[in-house]
Each structure stands twice: as structure tokens, then as C-alpha cells.
Amino acid sequence: MSISSSSSAFLAPPHTSSRQEYVRLQAKSIGVYRCIARPEEEKTGYKTKVSRNANLSKLQAGYLFPEVARKKAAHLLKYPDAHVISLGIGDTTEPIPEVITSAMVKRTYGLSTLEGYSGYGPGQGEMPLRAAIASTFYRDLGIEEDDIFVSDGAKCDISRLQVVFGSNVTMAVQDPSYPAYVDSSVIMGQTGKFQKDVERYENIEYMRCSPENSFFPDLSTVARTDIIFFCSPNNPTGASATRDQLTQLVQFAKKNGSIIVFDSAYAMYMSDDNPRSIFEIVGAKEVAIETASFSKYAGFTGVRLGWTVVPKELLFSDGFSVARDFNRIVCTCFNGASNISQAGGFACLSPEGLEAMHEVVSFYKENTDIIVKTFTSLGFNVYGGKNAPYVWVHFPGRSSWDVFGEILEKTHVVTTPGSGFGPGGEGFIRVSAFGHRGNILEACKRFKQLYN
Amino acid sequence: MSISSSSSAFLAPPHTSSRQEYVRLQAKSIGVYRCIARPEEEKTGYKTKVSRNANLSKLQAGYLFPEVARKKAAHLLKYPDAHVISLGIGDTTEPIPEVITSAMVKRTYGLSTLEGYSGYGPGQGEMPLRAAIASTFYRDLGIEEDDIFVSDGAKCDISRLQVVFGSNVTMAVQDPSYPAYVDSSVIMGQTGKFQKDVERYENIEYMRCSPENSFFPDLSTVARTDIIFFCSPNNPTGASATRDQLTQLVQFAKKNGSIIVFDSAYAMYMSDDNPRSIFEIVGAKEVAIETASFSKYAGFTGVRLGWTVVPKELLFSDGFSVARDFNRIVCTCFNGASNISQAGGFACLSPEGLEAMHEVVSFYKENTDIIVKTFTSLGFNVYGGKNAPYVWVHFPGRSSWDVFGEILEKTHVVTTPGSGFGPGGEGFIRVSAFGHRGNILEACKRFKQLYN
Numbered sequence: 001m002s003i004s005s006s007s008s009a010f011l012a013p014p015h016t017s018s019r020q021e022y023v024r025l026q027a028k029s030i031g032v033y034r035c036i037a038r039p040e041e042e043k044t045g046y047k048t049k050v051s052r053n054a055n056l057s058k059l060q061a062g063y064l065f066p067e068v069a070r071k072k073a074a075h076l077l078k079y080p081d082a083h084v085i086s087l088g089i090g091d092t093t094e095p096i097p098e099v100i101t102s103a104m105v106k107r108t109y110g111l112s113t114l115e116g117y118s119g120y121g122p123g124q125g126e127m128p129l130r131a132a133i134a135s136t137f138y139r140d141l142g143i144e145e146d147d148i149f150v151s152d153g154a155k156c157d158i159s160r161l162q163v164v165f166g167s168n169v170t171m172a173v174q175d176p177s178y179p180a181y182v183d184s185s186v187i188m189g190q191t192g193k194f195q196k197d198v199e200r201y202e203n204i205e206y207m208r209c210s211p212e213n214s215f216f217p218d219l220s221t222v223a224r225t226d227i228i229f230f231c232s233p234n235n236p237t238g239a240s241a242t243r244d245q246l247t248q249l250v251q252f253a254k255k256n257g258s259i260i261v262f263d264s265a266y267a268m269y270m271s272d273d274n275p276r277s278i279f280e281i282v283g284a285k286e287v288a289i290e291t292a293s294f295s296k297y298a299g300f301t302g303v304r305l306g307w308t309v310v311p312k313e314l315l316f317s318d319g320f321s322v323a324r325d326f327n328r329i330v331c332t333c334f335n336g337a338s339n340i341s342q343a344g345g346f347a348c349l350s351p352e353g354l355e356a357m358h359e360v361v362s363f364y365k366e367n368t369d370i371i372v373k374t375f376t377s378l379g380f381n382v383y384g385g386k387n388a389p390y391v392w393v394h395f396p397g398r399s400s401w402d403v404f405g406e407i408l409e410k411t412h413v414v415t416t417p418g419s420g421f422g423p424g425g426e427g428f429i430r431v432s433a434f435g436h437r438g439n440i441l442e443a444c445k446r447f448k449q450l451y452n
Numbered sequence: 453m454s455i456s457s458s459s460s461a462f463l464a465p466p467h468t469s470s471r472q473e474y475v476r477l478q479a480k481s482i483g484v485y486r487c488i489a490r491p492e493e494e495k496t497g498y499k500t501k502v503s504r505n506a507n508l509s510k511l512q513a514g515y516l517f518p519e520v521a522r523k524k525a526a527h528l529l530k531y532p533d534a535h536v537i538s539l540g541i542g543d544t545t546e547p548i549p550e551v552i553t554s555a556m557v558k559r560t561y562g563l564s565t566l567e568g569y570s571g572y573g574p575g576q577g578e579m580p581l582r583a584a585i586a587s588t589f590y591r592d593l594g595i596e597e598d599d600i601f602v603s604d605g606a607k608c609d610i611s612r613l614q615v616v617f618g619s620n621v622t623m624a625v626q627d628p629s630y631p632a633y634v635d636s637s638v639i640m641g642q643t644g645k646f647q648k649d650v651e652r653y654e655n656i657e658y659m660r661c662s663p664e665n666s667f668f669p670d671l672s673t674v675a676r677t678d679i680i681f682f683c684s685p686n687n688p689t690g691a692s693a694t695r696d697q698l699t700q701l702v703q704f705a706k707k708n709g710s711i712i713v714f715d716s717a718y719a720m721y722m723s724d725d726n727p728r729s730i731f732e733i734v735g736a737k738e739v740a741i742e743t744a745s746f747s748k749y750a751g752f753t754g755v756r757l758g759w760t761v762v763p764k765e766l767l768f769s770d771g772f773s774v775a776r777d778f779n780r781i782v783c784t785c786f787n788g789a790s791n792i793s794q795a796g797g798f799a800c801l802s803p804e805g806l807e808a809m810h811e812v813v814s815f816y817k818e819n820t821d822i823i824v825k826t827f828t829s830l831g832f833n834v835y836g837g838k839n840a841p842y843v844w845v846h847f848p849g850r851s852s853w854d855v856f857g858e859i860l861e862k863t864h865v866v867t868t869p870g871s872g873f874g875p876g877g878e879g880f881i882r883v884s885a886f887g888h889r890g891n892i893l894e895a896c897k898r899f900k901q902l903y904n
Contacts, residue, residue, distance in 0.1 A: 045738065045765060045767065046706075046738040046739075046765070046767070047709070047767045047768070047769055047770075047771055048678075048705075048709045048710065048711055048738075048739060048766070048767060048768060048769060049678070049708065049709025049710070049769050050617075050621060050678040050679070050709065050710065050711050050768055050769060051620065051621075051678075051768060051769050051770070052768035052769070052770055052772045052777065053616060053617060053618030053620070053777065054618070054620070055618055056616070056618070056777050056780065056781075057772075059780065066575075066783050089572065091571040091572045092571045093569070093571065094569070095563065095564045095565055095566055095568075095569045096563045096564050096569070097564070098564045101560050101561060101563050101564040104560045104792065105557050105560050105561060108553050108556045108557050108560060108792070109553060109557060111547065111548045111553055111751070111754075111755070112547045112548050112549070112550045112553040113547055114547055114888075116547075117545070117546070117547045117548070117751070118754050119543040119544045119545065119751065119753035119754050119886075120541065120543045120753045120754060121754050123518075152604055152756075152786075152787070152790070153787050155785070155786075155787050156785065156786055156787060159615075159784070159785035159786075163611075163615070163639060163640075164505060164508070165502075165505060166505030166506070166507055166508070166641070167619065167641070168503065168505070168506070169502060169503075180784060183784045184784060184785060187615060187781070187784065187785070188615075189618070189619070226500075226501070226502040226503075227502070254498075256501065257499070257500045257501025257502065258500065258501070258502065259500055259502050286497065286498040286500075287498075287500060299563070299569070299571065301571035301572045301787075302563075302570050302571050302572060302573050302788070302790070302791035303563070303790055303791060303792060304604075304787065304788070304789070304790045304791075313497060313498070314500070315497065315498070315499045315500060316499070316500060316502055316503060316504035317499055317500060317501050317502060317503050317504070318499075318503070318504055319499055320504045320509075325504065325505065325508050328508065328511065329508075329639070331518050332611070332632060332635045332636060332639065333607070333608065333611035333636060333639070334604075334607075334608055334611075335604070335605050335607050335608060335753075335756065336754075336756070337756070337790075338604070338754070338755055338756045338789075338790040338792065338793050339754035339755060339756075340556065340560070340755060340790065340792050340793070341790050341792070434571075436566075
């Protein structure tokens with residue numbers, strides 16, 4: 001059993017011998033992580049005559065998770081002896097099951113032999129892996145192996161999709177939502193400026209998802225856009241859309257001629273009987289792309305492996321195939337995921353690999369239960385958790401960053417401020433269930449001390 | 453000794469039992485590889501109302517190397533029993549030295565333990581690897597560890613750099629050059645349409661590099677652009693720029709306020725005493741970015757690992773740091789190279805790893821010599837080879853694609869047509885030295901039969 005059980009010690013902070021070095025590195029990372037310069041930091045040396053990309057100057061803050069990491073690092077500098085627990089960034093903590101690493105080891109050893117060596121693979125991924133993804137996750141849904149594009153992760157694919165779409169499309173996002181959708185849209189020049197008063201970018205349709213609408217937008221009030229990003233089970237709210245809701249969404253897209261980019265990175269975390277894939281909905285192949293990942297199923301956040309499904313049936317207004325343009329971007333801007341990672345992905349989809357992934361997912365789901373029960377017992381309104389490894393806790397009337405700061409300062413636990421996911425996340429905190437069991441229990445003990 | 457020696461058998465085509473399957477897969481890949489639809493392929497089913505990205509419709513052909521692969525696949529279908537030798541795409545063939553795979557194996561096993569597990573790493577790469585790259589390749593050049601951004605390969609970084617630059621910059625490329633520079637520029641909307649008569653895109657400055665100017669452009673005739681892509685040792689011509697030439701280039705960029713993107717992916721192949729890095733030139737840190745790769749040194753074409761150097765001294769016209777914008781793109785559009793690949797890269801830079809990489813490079817350089825001698829003995833004007841794993845053979849007055857087709861049809865050897873690298877490559881063929889020794893010898897024997 002490679003997963004830390006509830007009886008295992010939680011991961012202690014580094015021992016004293018390496019502590020100074022650890023704090024030094026954390027401090028160093030502050031500089032690395034800060035993504036936006038302050039005006040006074042503008043340099044005074046030689047300047048080229050190349051204008052800065054105006055789209056990048058629209059970005060209002062560093063990408064959320066590096067910002068959270070920066071605040072964590074600053075906290076470590078302030079409290080060098082604190083045992084800081086990170087339930088912020090959503091980073092997996094449990095070892096990768098051996099059935100999966102063994103396959104990667106075998107492939108790696110093979111690379112040192114004439115028979116086992118391979119160089120460039122197809123940019124779209126190795127065909128046996130594409131076929132295994134199709135048959136494991138899309139059996140009977142009419143998705144074929146050549147509709148699957150293997151990648152180094154869903155976040156990277158989202159950017160590649162944005163490059164396909166270009167700067168002249170309009171887009172909608174759930175509010176709150178995973179920040180890569182909005183940020184990549186800003187970078188590609190699809191948006192106007194950031195409007196400080198409403199905390200939104202011009203030219204993006206924000207689909208509010210709140211407890212009032214059970215986290216599914218009222219589509220009758222949503223304007224038509226070219227692209228609709230939709231994540232279910234949702235990061236950060238943990239909400240999972242029902243079959244009926246997804247049917248509405250597909251019909252809405254079809255009526256408007258929109259393309260849905262459906263992010264199903266947490267599908268294996270679902271307890272409810274809602275669709276795991278948008279392609280379970282009739283007609284979705286004509287209006288939807290789906291992106292997914294091994295990161296949260298097999299602990300592949302560092303190994304890097306994901307995939308995107310672009311059905312042949314999906315066409316631009318001139319009849320040109322979206323898959324063909326995505327293929328061109330994959331051919332030109334990417335060179336395929338690491339062949340070792342792909343060997344790991346293939347092992348994930350064997351019967352033993354699937355069982356091992358389910359075990360990993362179950363472990364994190366137990367963590368989720370513990371966190372949900374803790375905040376519920378403290379009288380908070382708590383959402384998510386049942387179908388996703390994220391717990392969405394409401395602090396009505398308070399600023400998310402204030403609550404984030406309060407929790408960090410008083411409990412040394414890193415969470416993620418809801419407003420980092422969009423204005424609709426204001427007043428919420430996302431608590432990630434990715435952690436060693438001991439750390440989850442310790443964090444919950446501290447939450448109880450703070451909020452009892 | 454893991455590298456195939458001259459006495460080893462060349463890699464035979466698959467045996468008869470798997471032959472049919474092999475041909476079937478090759479045939480299938482024809483569909484996969486073709487990146488541009490023909491008009492008659494436009495679909496007639498439901499169409500979304502999303503307009504196709506106009507920049508993508510400017511692309512004139514599939515990305516070069518998939519196109520070459522497609523022609524190879526078609527040839528295999530036509531001659532199912534031929535022993536086809538691929539000296540086209542520049543794909544490494546020799547096993548990865550064990551000192552490097554051992555480190556990857558160790559890291560992979562560690563991922564199955566509590567102590568050895570790691571999730572998300574910094575998007576910029578693990579600091580020990582960044583430090584090792586800085587001290588191995590840029591010692592005494594004033595490049596520091598935090599100037600190094602580790603990536604999944606130089607090609608991927610080129611696209612990320614283009615996303616940083618955006619659509620409002622102008623660019624120059626060597627002609628001929630590695631096609632990813634031009635294609636990524638077209639994709640980002642930096643260019644006008646393709647002009648069929650001159651085989652060039654509008655709004656790109658093509659810097660002709662030919663035997664007449666010793667493959668270094670006459671900068672007095674080159675218009676100012678924001679960005680200058682420059683590859684040395686060059687792919688495809690194999691030419692390596694001298695210290696004096698690179699000093700001219702840096703001065704040219706400085707005068708014009710341009711940014712050089714210097715591609716040094718073949719630096720370890722140099723025999724001459726020319727600079728291995730643009731940062732050997734005084735003042736380059738204020739005007740240059742450098743991108744590089746482990747692919748051709750350690751056989752990492754499938755493992756995926758490269759890096760890009762963006763010095764702190766490089767500033768946009770408003771004084772904003774280019775590194776800071778590149779960091780933001782890396783944070784938002786990428787999640788770091790695979791941690792296993794990074795462990796391999798770190799091993800590459802140990803004393804034993806460096807020695808092993810030099811051995812790999814030496815092997816391919818011996819191949820290069822064999823190819824150069826063959827074509828020279830046949831009376832061709834032959835360029836490159838001395839400082840790069842590519843041999844650039846002149847067929848004056850002939851079409852590159854015709855020569856490519858002639859060689860493939862009559863010798864079953866895949867090369868790359870020079871015109872695929874730009875109009876300045878017309879009349880040339882690039883022969884890659886990446887191959888098992890037996891295959892190189894066999895290909896050269898066939899070249900002699902054809903052209904004697």
C-alpha cells in the first residue's frame with residue numbers, strides 16, 4: 001500500500017539541517033513566482049525598440065497559483081519554524097502506484113537499448129495510448145482513437161486551443177472558474193481591458209455559478225459567444241452538472257453555433273451518476289471539445305500527461321475541420337508528450353492501473369469528506385466535495401483574500417482565495433483535498449481551533 | 453557500448469509477421485499527418501458559427517516534417533518490401549547512454565515512495581537543473597540560473613516566445629531555416645499572405661544564406677525587424693557563424709533595437725572554434741534570447757527536454773522585462789517539463805553524462821563524415837557537416853522536391869527537400885546524419901549507384 005494511510009505520520013517540514021536552505025529556496029522563489037512587475041521595477045538600461053505585447057499588459061495579476069505560492073513563501077520567511085500545510089494549489093501528494101511507475105521504468109531502460117529506443121513520436125501521441133484512452137473513457141460514445149490528442153497536460157492544451165481559435169473569437173466562462181481559461185483568452189487578445197469596478201475583462205461573458213443557481217448558469221441570460229469553457233466536476237466549486245443540465249448546455253451551443261471546451265479533469269472523482277464526458281450528450285460531437293488529464297488520477301502532476309478530444313464532426317462556419325487545425329498546431333507548436341510519460345499513461349489504463357487509480361482517487365475522496373465534515377460542523381455553508389477533490393466554503397460578506405490571509409496567519413494552512421477564480425468566487429475559499437492524511441487531519445484540527 | 457558500431461547490422465525493416473500491420477499503421481498515419489484539408493474535404497454536416505482563424509488559413513502546406521513522413525508512408529505502401537532508410541526528419545536513432553537512463557529510472561522509482569514523490573514542479577524547471585545548465589553552458593558569460601527556463605523542447609519554446617511577442621511584431625529569418633520560425637509567425641498573425649510567385653510570406657524579412665555569402669546574410673541589405681531568428685550551427689545548411697559574424701549580428705540588432713532569438717540546438721556538434729552561445733558576444737544579453745535542447749545530444753527527441761535563456765538585461769521599448777513576460781507565459785500556458793525528463797537532463801550534465809553525450813555526438817559526426825565524403829566523391833558541391841549533423845547537397849537548377857522524389861523512388865532513402873526550409877533552399881537536399889551506422893553506409897552505397 002503506497003498511499004499514506006490515516007495512521008502514517010504527516011509529512012513534517014524539512015529537518016533542521018536543511019531548513020535554512022529550504023527557507024532560502026522558498027525566498028528565492030518569491031522573485032521567480034512574481035509574474036507582474038511593479039512600475040518602479042522597470043529597468044533603466046538599454047532598451048530594445050520592440051513594443052511589449054499589449055495583451056500581456058492587460059493581465060492584472062500573476063497567474064493565481066504562483067501568487068498563492070509566493071504568499072506561502074513569504075509566510076515561511078516570516079515564520080521559519082511553522083509547519084505550513086498546503087491545501088492551496090491542488091497539488092497531488094501521494095506516491096504513484098507501482099504498477100504505473102514499473103511501466104515507465106521498463107520504457108526508460110528500453111531507451112538504452114537498440115530495440116527499445118525511440119526518438120520523435122507522433123505529436124498527437126502514440127497510437128496504442130490514443131486507442132486505450134478512446135476505449136477506456138469513451139467506449140460506445142463514437143469517439144475514435146484518431147479523435148484523441150495526447151498532450152503534456154490539460155492546461156497546455158487549453159493554450160494550444162486558444163492559439164487555434166485566435167484573437168477574433170468571443171468566449172464565455174463559468175464564474176468562478178479555473179483561471180487558465182480567462183488568462184489564456186487575455187493573452188490571445190480576445191478580451192478588452194480589465195474593468196476594476198466589476199473585476200472583469202471586457203468582452204468575456206461571465207456565467208455566474210453560485211449556490212442560488214446550484215452552480216449551473218441561467219443560460220437564458222447568457223449572451224452568445226463563439227467559445228464556451230465549461231468545467232464539470234467544477235474547479236473550484238466542486239459542482240457536477242447533471243445530464244439534464246449538460247443537455248441544456250449542448251442545445252444552447254447548438255442554437256448559437258458555439259464550441260464548448262469541456263474540461264473533465266476531475267471526472268473520476270464523481271460520486272453522483274452525472275455524465276463523465278460531454279460526449280455522453282447526444283449531439284455533443286458537433287459542438288464540443290473535451291480536455292482531460294492523468295494528473296489527479298495517477299499523481300501525474302509532475303510527470304505531465306493529458307489529452308484532448310476533438311471530434312471529426314466539429315466544424316468551423318466554413319466547414320473546415322477544427323481537428324485539422326488543432327492537429328496543425330500540435331504539429332507545429334508541440335512535439336508530443338514524453339515517451340516515458342506515455343508509457344505510464346498506457347499502464348494507467350490496464351486493469352491493474354485502473355484499479356490503482358481508483359484507489360488514489362478514493363484516498364483523496366476520504367480527505368474531502370474529512371474537510372467537508374469539519375467546515376460543516378463549524379456551521380459554514382460548504383459546497384463541492386462530493387464529486388471533486390475541492391471543498392468550497394462560504395464566508396459571506398468577507399473578502400476571499402482576507403480570509404485566505406487570516407487562515408494562513410493563524411493556522412499556517414495555505415488555501416486558495418475564491419476571488420482568484422473570478423468575481424463570482426468572492427466570499428469563498430477553496431480547500432484542496434490533496435494532502436497526506438496526517439496533514440489533512442492536522443489542518444482540520446487547526447480550522448476547528450480558529451473557527452470554533 | 454550502447455551505440456551501434458559500424459559492424460552492427462543495420463536496422464532491418466519489420467519482419468514479415470508484423471509487416472502487414474506495419475504497413476497498415478503507416479497508411480493510417482497518412483491521414484493523421486496531412487495537416488491541410490483539400491477543398492473537397494470540407495464537411496457538409498452541422499457547422500458551428502465560429503469563424504476559422506484567418507491566420508491558420510494562410511499556412512500553405514502541412515508542417516514540413518509531417519509532410520515528409522506522409523510521403524515516406526505513401527512510398528512504403530507502394531513498395532511494401534523495400535528497406536526504406538530515413539535520413540529525413542533528423543530523428544535520433546542511437547540508445548540513450550545508461551548513465552542518463554539510470555538517473556531517470558531512479559527518479560521514477562522514487563515517485564512511488566513518500567520521500568521521492570513530487571507533484572507540480574516550478575514551471576520554469578527545477579532549480580538544480582537550471583543551475584547546472586547555467587554553469588555547464590554559460591560559465592563566465594554572466595548567465596545565471598534564474599535566466600534559464602527549462603522546457604519540453606526548443607520547438608515548443610519557439611511557439612511560447614511567439615505568444616509573448618504577439619501579432620504586432622515583425623520578424624526576420626535566415627533563408628533557408630527551420631520551418632517552425634516562419635510557421636509560428638504565420639500562426640500568430642505576424643505575417644501577410646503567402647505570395648506564390650516568390651514563395652514567401654508578406655511581412656517576413658528573408659535573409660538569404662547561400663554558398664555565395666558563405667551562409668551569412670549581408671546585413672547591409674536586411675531591413676529592420678523586431679525579431680530576428682538566427683540558428684547556428686544552422687539547420688538545414690550546417691553552417692556555423694564565426695565570432696566576427698555574430699558580433700556583426702549583435703551590433704545590427706543593437707542598432708535596430710531588435711531581439712535575436714538564437715537557436716543553438718546543435719552547438720555541441722561544432723568542430724570549428726566558433727561561439728557555442730550568442731552570449732559569448734559582448735552586449736548580447738541586451739538583445740538576445742537563446743533556445744537549446746537535449747534532443748540531439750542525448751537522444752532526447754522522445755524524452756522531451758530543452759531550455760531557453762532570457763537574460764534579465766533584455767527589455768522591451770517601455771523598459772519592461774522580456775523575461776518577466778516569458779515567465780508569465782510559462783506560468784499560464786505550460787506546467788513544466790516532466791520531472792523524469794528533468795532528472796535525465798540533470799544526469800546529462802554530470803561529468804559522466806557529459807562524456808556520454810560527447811560520445812553520442814561523435815558517433816553522429818562520424819556518420820556526417822561518411823555522407824559528406826560520399827557526395828563529394830560523386831562531384832556534388834556539399835556544405836555543412838563539419839559543425840552540424842546535417843549535410844546540405846547542391847543540385848543546381850533542379851527542384852528540391854523532384855530530387856527528394858528521385859532519391860526516394862530510386863534508392864528508398866528519405867531525405868528532406870531544401871525548399872521546405874524556404875525559397876533559399878531550392879535546389880538543395882538536406883541529408884541527416886542521424887542513423888544507425890549500417891543504414892548510413894547502405895544509403896551512401898545507394899547514392900553512389902544512383903549518381904555515379
